[in-house]
Structure formats: structure tokens, C-alpha cells
Amino acid sequence: MSTCLYSKSQEYDLTDETCIDSGKLGHSKSQIHQQPVVSRFMSNCHYSTLYSDSVTTNTQHKLLGNMPIYVKIVEVGPRDGLQNEKDIVPTSVKVELIKMLVDSGLQVVEATSFVSPKWVPQLADAKDVIGAIKSVSGARFPVLTPNLKGLEMALEAGVKEVAVFAAASESFSKSNINCSVNESLARYRDVTSVARKHSIPVRGYISCVVGCPMEGNVHPSKVAYVADELCKMGCDEISLGDTIGVGTPGTVIPMIEAVKNVVPIEKLAVHFHDTYGQALSNILVSLQMGISVVDSSVSGLGGCPYAKGATGNVATEDVVYMLNGLGVKTNVNLKKLMLAADYIRKHLGRPTESKVAKALSKTLFCASKL
Numbered sequence: 001m002s003t004c005l006y007s008k009s010q011e012y013d014l015t016d017e018t019c020i021d022s023g024k025l026g027h028s029k030s031q032i033h034q035q036p037v038v039s040r041f042m043s044n045c046h047y048s049t050l051y052s053d054s055v056t057t058n059t060q061h062k063l064l065g066n067m068p069i070y071v072k073i074v075e076v077g078p079r080d081g082l083q084n085e086k087d088i089v090p091t092s093v094k095v096e097l098i099k100m101l102v103d104s105g106l107q108v109v110e111a112t113s114f115v116s117p118k119w120v121p122q123l124a125d126a127k128d129v130i131g132a133i134k135s136v137s138g139a140r141f142p143v144l145t146p147n148l149k150g151l152e153m154a155l156e157a158g159v160k161e162v163a164v165f166a167a168a169s170e171s172f173s174k175s176n177i178n179c180s181v182n183e184s185l186a187r188y189r190d191v192t193s194v195a196r197k198h199s200i201p202v203r204g205y206i207s208c209v210v211g212c213p214m215e216g217n218v219h220p221s222k223v224a225y226v227a228d229e230l231c232k233m234g235c236d237e238i239s240l241g242d243t244i245g246v247g248t249p250g251t252v253i254p255m256i257e258a259v260k261n262v263v264p265i266e267k268l269a270v271h272f273h274d275t276y277g278q279a280l281s282n283i284l285v286s287l288q289m290g291i292s293v294v295d296s297s298v299s300g301l302g303g304c305p306y307a308k309g310a311t312g313n314v315a316t317e318d319v320v321y322m323l324n325g326l327g328v329k330t331n332v333n334l335k336k337l338m339l340a341a342d343y344i345r346k347h348l349g350r351p352t353e354s355k356v357a358k359a360l361s362k363t364l365f366c367a368s369k370l
Contacts, residue, residue, distance in 0.1 A: 105330070172207055208242075249281055315355070
């Protein structure tokens with residue numbers, strides 16, 4: 001016996017003021033917005049991600065009692081997502097993507113990186129990108145500055161926030177930035193010191209927080225050490241990155257436990273890659289542990305050049321969809337977010353990595369239950 005949750009004959013177009021139901025009278029736009037539907041990306045069969053009754057709500061409180069009311073999403077697609085693209089993405093495309101992401105409600109968009117074009121040619125237009133988005137309001141645009149020279153260039157361009165990146169693995173640090181962990185920390189002390197003099201907030205990234213492509217498992221104490229050093233040097237926020245996507249809740253929980261013993265939980269963020277399909281479950285347990293900042297990348301863009309087979313960051317669309325279902329606010333409009341994802345996907349000429357986008361871009365049939 002099957003049950004159809006919604007009629008397949010319903011076709012909604014959120015660009016219009018009404019939705020037409022098989023030729024019947026249309027429903028108001030406000031009624032449509034009660035369901036998380038997404039313009040032309042939606043199938044003919046619509047499903048709500050949020051269901052609750054008194055019994056369900058009580059159970060949710062027991063299981064998810066520590067969930068934050070609001071989660072800040074840090075969109076890293078324009079920088080972390082695009083930096084390894086072989087074909088140079090035009091500056092105009094990057095700028096338009098950033099504007100579309102801001103229009104979706106994202107309040108923090110990592111725009112670019114002031115790094116040597118020799119190492120990251122994709123981001124050689126950093127100054128031009130920053131110049132083009134100076135007039136864009138409603139969001140913050142941090143940039144990556146791997147050294148003092150990068151910081152100086154960022155300051156000249158008028159950047160208001162910067163980020164530095166270290167690793168919890170010695171081998172990865174040497175492969176990625178050609179220095180040891182402690183050498184990188186010494187470098188970033190200089191960067192944070194100058195940034196503080198200019199009242200510039202600094203974010204610290206830590207790579208390989210649960211696993212390294214060279215060393216294998218990474219002990220939580222190593223992550224805690226780097227996090228503690230970044231906090232002491234003045235980083236306002238520290239993002240814990242599962243660079244190769246090998247983490248599970250079983251490895252993420254002890255890692256966060258170790259870090260929050262030395263860094264206030266409100267200063268922590270998580271950054272998961274979805275190589276093994278564990279990103280959303282890892283985000284969920286992170287939120288249950290008190291973290292309320294999540295990094296993600298539109299369309300699941302990104303990857304690690306030093307980890308064979310590692311896929312991109314968790315897709316922002318998937319994160320927003322899950323948080324909507326949990327009743328956690330993000331202030332992100334999923335419809336507009338998917339328009340931004342579709343824009344960059346088409347330019348890159350590849351399918352999206354977002355499970356949500358894949359589902360909503362196809363015609364879905366009614367859900368059936370035996």
C-alpha cells in the first residue's frame with residue numbers, strides 16, 4: 001500500500017504570485033513559503049523537511065537539547081572551492097557568484113586568498129575581486145593571508161578580515177606550506193600581531209583534525225595543541241577541518257572534546273569534507289556539542305590537492321536543508337542559494353556535488369511506504 005504525501009499534479013513557480021494546482025485557483029505566495037520549495041528546481045512532488053507534533057517535539061528536545069537556535073554558515077566556495085580549479089574562472093564570474101551568495105542571506109563569504117600566483121594561479125585576481133565587492137553590503141568577506149606579505153597586500157586592498165591556516169599533522173604542514181607546524185605558528189604570530197594593530201579580526205584554520213593522507217589518524221592532543229596556540233596568538237575564531245573527509249562522529253567527538261578544553265566552544269567552527277559521506281553526521285554531533293559555526297561550500301566545490309580521492313567541502317545546500325529540518329535558523333534562502341549553485345555549476349561545466357540540489361533538480365515521484 002502506498003501513500004502519496006503531496007499531489008504530483010501540483011506545480012509551483014515561486015517567481016509568480018500564485019501557484020497553479022492543476023488549473024484550480026492558485027494559492028498565495030505566503031502559503032507556498034510554508035514549505036521549503038525551490039522555484040524551478042523543485043519537483044512536482046513537494047516535501048517538508050520539518051515535521052513535528054507534541055510527541056516528536058519532546059523526543060527532539062531529549063535528543064537534540066543542546067542544538068543552537070542559530071547557526072552561522074561560513075561560505076568558503078569562492079576561495080576554498082575554486083582555488084584548485086585548473087581552468088581560470090573569470091573575475092566577473094567570481095564576483096557574480098559572491099553577490100548571489102550574499103543575496104541568498106549568507107553573512108560570511110570567504111572571498112579569495114592573497115597568496116603567490118605561482119602557487120595558486122586561480123586566485124591571482126584577489127585584489128580585483130575585493131575591489132569589485134567593496135560596495136556589496138550585508139556580509140563580511142574574510143580572505144586567506146598565509147604570511148605577512150599576503151596580509152600587507154590584503155590591507156592595501158581594503159580587506160576587513162583575514163584568516164591563517166595551520167595543520168595538526170607535521171607531514172601535511174610540510175607538504176602544504178613547506179614548513180613544520182611550529183614554524184607555521186611562528187609565522188602566524190607575526191600575521192596576527194600586525195592584524196591586531198589594524199583592528200583586523202583573524203580566523204585560524206586547522207587542517208587534518210582527525211586524519212592525514214600521509215600519517216593516518218591524528219591524535220586529538222595534536223589538534224588541541226595547535227588550537228591553543230592559535231587562540232593564544234589572538235585568533236578570534238578557529239575552524240577545525242577534516243581535510244580529507246575521513247572523520248566520523250566516533251573520531252570527531254573526542255577531537256572536539258580535546259579542543260574545547262583549551263579553547264572556548266564559542267570560538268570554534270567545523271569544516272568537513274564529504275569524501276566518505278560523513279559530513280552532515282559530523283556537523284550534527286558538533287552542533288550537539290555546542291558548536292554553532294559551520295563552514296560549507298556552494299555546490300560542494302573544493303577538494304584537497306594533497307589527498308588523492310578526497311572530494312569537496314560539504315555542500316552549503318545540504319547543510320541548510322538539514323538545519324531547516326531541525327528548526328535551526330540560518331537566515332539563508334535555499335531557493336536563492338540554489339540559483340547561485342546552479343550559476344557556478346554551469347560555468348564549471350560539471351554536475352553539483354549537493355545531494356539536495358540533485359534531488360530537487362529532478363522529477364521526483366510520490367514517496368511510497370509499504
